[in-house]
Amino acid sequence: MNNIDVSAIFQIAGIGIIIAMIHTVLKQMGKEDMSHWVTLIGFVVVLFMVVRLLNDLFQEIKSIFLFQ
Amino acid sequence: MEIIQIVGLGLITTILILVVREQKPMFAFLLAAFTGLFIFLYMIGKIETVISVLEQLADRSGIPSIYLKTILKIIGIAYIAEFGAQIVRDAGQESVASKIEFAGKVLILVMAVPIIGVIVETVIGLLPAGS
Numbered sequence: 001m002n003n004i005d006v007s008a009i010f011q012i013a014g015i016g017i018i019i020a021m022i023h024t025v026l027k028q029m030g031k032e033d034m035s036h037w038v039t040l041i042g043f044v045v046v047l048f049m050v051v052r053l054l055n056d057l058f059q060e061i062k063s064i065f066l067f068q
Numbered sequence: 069m070e071i072i073q074i075v076g077l078g079l080i081t082t083i084l085i086l087v088v089r090e091q092k093p094m095f096a097f098l099l100a101a102f103t104g105l106f107i108f109l110y111m112i113g114k115i116e117t118v119i120s121v122l123e124q125l126a127d128r129s130g131i132p133s134i135y136l137k138t139i140l141k142i143i144g145i146a147y148i149a150e151f152g153a154q155i156v157r158d159a160g161q162e163s164v165a166s167k168i169e170f171a172g173k174v175l176i177l178v179m180a181v182p183i184i185g186v187i188v189e190t191v192i193g194l195l196p197a198g199s
Binding site: 005006008009010012013015016017019020023039042043046047049050053054056057058060061062064065 | 077080081084085087088091092094095096098099101102103105106108109112113115116119140141143144147148
């Protein structure tokens with residue numbers, strides 16, 4: 001579990017860099033709106049990862065600190 | 069030597085955040101939040117053992133379990149509120165962060181009210197009658 005989660009951090013950073021590259025390329029090609037959609041989709045993917053981990057954390061805190 | 073792992077993870081993440089922030093500040097924020105969540109999740113497993121020892125001690129000393137439950141809930145609220153406030157503060161929203169902290173304080177106070185009531189009753193019981 002540990003290793004998977006650590007690799008997720010690098011995944012997020014990689015997604016960010018690649019999205020930035022795609023954004024720049026699409027902007028050079030003159031497709032502004034497409035580049036914005038790509039940014040939005042990448043953002044949603046990363047947000048899903050963060051929210052899933054947040055859910056894990058909250059469940060763990062609930063079970064440990066006796067919130068029924 | 070888990071502390072070395074955690075510190076290394078923090079340093080690498082900081083470098084990655086600095087790289088990504090140039091291009092997309094949003095991803096840098098999510099990366100910071102994810103790292104914080106990961107370290108927190110990693111540490112909460114350790115806290116679990118401490119909590120179980122505390123529970124055993126409370127069982128043996130005969131303290132009513134409702135007090136320990138309340139204290140654990142207060143600790144949990146404090147952790148969650150602090151964590152959320154720090155993530156929001158990272159994103160630069162100081163006012164929202166202070167509201168989160170305020171909500172945490174109020175909820176802790178609400179949880180602590182029964183204990184305060186018991187203390188006051190005990191003190192009143194100690195006072196000599198008729199005075």
